[in-house]
Every structure is written in structure tokens, then in C-alpha cells.
Amino acid sequence: MKTTVVAQQKGGVGKTSTLVHLALDALERGKKVAVIDLDTQGNASYSLQAYQSSLTASAMFKDVSSTPWAEIAGEEGQEDAARLVLIASDAGLADMEKTSLAEAGTHFKEAIRLLALQGFDLCLIDTPPSLGNCLAAALYAADYVLSPIELEVYSIQGIKKMNAAIANMRKANPGLIFLGMVPSKVDGRNPRHKEHLDKLQAAYPQLMIPATIGLRSSIADALANGVPVWQIKKTAARKAAKEVRALAQYVYEKMEIA
Numbered sequence: 001m002k003t004t005v006v007a008q009q010k011g012g013v014g015k016t017s018t019l020v021h022l023a024l025d026a027l028e029r030g031k032k033v034a035v036i037d038l039d040t041q042g043n044a045s046y047s048l049q050a051y052q053s054s055l056t057a058s059a060m061f062k063d064v065s066s067t068p069w070a071e072i073a074g075e076e077g078q079e080d081a082a083r084l085v086l087i088a089s090d091a092g093l094a095d096m097e098k099t100s101l102a103e104a105g106t107h108f109k110e111a112i113r114l115l116a117l118q119g120f121d122l123c124l125i126d127t128p129p130s131l132g133n134c135l136a137a138a139l140y141a142a143d144y145v146l147s148p149i150e151l152e153v154y155s156i157q158g159i160k161k162m163n164a165a166i167a168n169m170r171k172a173n174p175g176l177i178f179l180g181m182v183p184s185k186v187d188g189r190n191p192r193h194k195e196h197l198d199k200l201q202a203a204y205p206q207l208m209i210p211a212t213i214g215l216r217s218s219i220a221d222a223l224a225n226g227v228p229v230w231q232i233k234k235t236a237a238r239k240a241a242k243e244v245r246a247l248a249q250y251v252y253e254k255m256e257i258a
């Protein structure tokens with residue numbers, strides 16, 4: 001099982017949208033996918049509610065030795081409902097910010113290790129927009145991190161903090177690979193977006209992912225309906241679908257699970 005955290009210390013930049021589409025794309029590729037929603041907003045849990053398991057996210061920060069992992073993972077050969085398994089956000093996640101990071105991180109890493117024994121190819125973790133114990137524990141336990149960014153000044157401000165947090169976390173998790181930053185909600189007609197994209201590509205040539213996701217209402221429609229944008233039957237959704245598929249292809253090639 002390869003584990004990717006979707007993280008950015010700025011709200012509303014497209015983390016959850018990216019995660020939901022990556023998960024549904026992987027499912028169509030025939031992968032067995034676990035999604036863990038560590039954000040108390042529960043947005044990924046809403047869009048992926050059809051796949052909800054009996055395990056909730058805060059349980060992954062506790063003693064998991066008696067968790068019925070096989071039951072949560074479902075039987076081999078079952079339909080889509082068991083091939084994508086959602087570990088949903090719950091109110092208990094807020095308490096994780098009160099425990100020590102060492103404890104939260106150790107338990108969460110162990111939970112990921114046990115989950116990996118259940119035949120999953122991929123685990124995707126959605127995170128809140130602030131660096132608390134949940135995001136830190138996810139970065140500690142993961143193999144990869146992916147950061148959606150918006151081409152606006154406040155988001156660009158967040159990038160430095162995020163890059164510093166990733167660099168810092170590599171001390172505890174040296175294997176953590178930064179897949180890069182994906183410009184999201186990009187308005188092709190906005191000169192400011194174009195200018196910011198050019199600046200970012202100059203400043204972070206190795207870290208900018210060569211795929212962008214446009215600002216497209218069909219993506220918001222898809223998230224509201226719990227379906228991927230490629231299932232939205234509108235002409236305008238086609239471009240969005242193409243962009244999202246290209247990002248998934250890039251990410252899964254980098255993760256060597258394409």
C-alpha cells in the first residue's frame with residue numbers, strides 16, 4: 001500500500017476535490033483504495049459517503065490492536081463498495097489536537113501499517129488546512145505528499161509554510177516524497193493567475209506539477225453529487241474531466257501504481 005497525504009496550509013484550495021477525484025480514478029483503475037478523512041469539516045466524507053466503513057478517523061489515533069481490520073477492508077472480489085473504503089471524519093478528531101504529537105503519530109503510523117496488510121494498493125489522506133496533530137501525524141506516516149495551490153497571494157504565502165513543514169517532517173520520516181504542487185481553481189482568463197503561475201514555475205521548477213486544474217463549476221457540481229466530474233453530463237465538464245484525469249495519471253506514474 002502506498003500512502004499519499006493531500007495537504008496545504010491554506011483553506012479552500014482544492015485539497016478535497018483533488019483527493020476525491022484521485023480516489024475515484026484509482027477505483028476505476030481497479031485499485032483497492034482506502035480514504036482517510038482527517039478534516040473535521042468532513043467534506044471528503046460527504047462526497048464519498050457511499051463508501052463509508054464502520055471505522056472512523058479518530059480511532060486511528062488510539063490503540064488499534066483490536067480493530068477488526070479484515071471486516072473494514074471487506075472481502076476480496078466484492079463490488080466497488082468494498083474496493084473503496086472510507087474511514088470518515090468524526091467529532092473525536094478535535095480531541096487529537098489535545099494529545100501529544102508523539103502519541104498521535106505513533107498510533108496513526110501503526111494503524112496505517114495494519115491497514116496496509118489488508119490488500120489495499122493505495123491510501124489517500126485528506127487533511128485540514130492547518131498544521132495540527134492530524135496533519136503532522138499524516139505526514140509522519142505517509143510515503144508521499146501532494147499540495148494543491150491556488151494562484152492567489154494568500155495561497156502562495158501558505159506554500160512556504162507547507163514546504164517548511166514537509167522539510168521538517170523529513171527528519172522523522174526521511175522517506176517522505178513531495179509529489180509537488182498542483183495549481184488548482186486556475187482561471188485561464190485571469191492575468192494575475194498567469195503571472196503567479198509563471199513566478200511559481202521560476203521559483204520552484206522541480207516542485208510545480210505539469211498539470212493544472214481549471215476553475216470549473218462542473219467540479220463543484222461533481223463534489224456536491226458524490227460523483228467524479230467525468231460523470232457530469234455537460235459539455236463544460238469535459239475539459240475539467242480531462243484535466244483531472246491528467247493529474248491522476250501524473251500522480252499514479254510518480255507513485256509507480258499507474
Ligand SMILES: Nc1ncnc2c1ncn2[C@@H]1O[C@H](COP(=O)(O)OP(=O)(O)OP(=O)(O)O)[C@@H](O)[C@H]1O
Pocket residue numbers: 010011012013014015016017018039041043127128129184185186213214215216217219220221223
Ligand atoms: N477546480 C475547481 N473549480 C471550481 N470550484 C472548485 C474547484 N475545486 C474545488 N472547488 C470548490 O471550491 C471549494 C473548495 O474546494 P475544496 O473543498 O476541494 O478545497 P480544500 O482545500 O479541501 O478546502 P479546505 O481547506 O476547507 O478543506 C469547494 O466548494 C469546491 O466545490
Ligand SMILES: [Mg+2]
Pocket residue numbers: 015016017039043044126127
Ligand atoms: Mg478540504
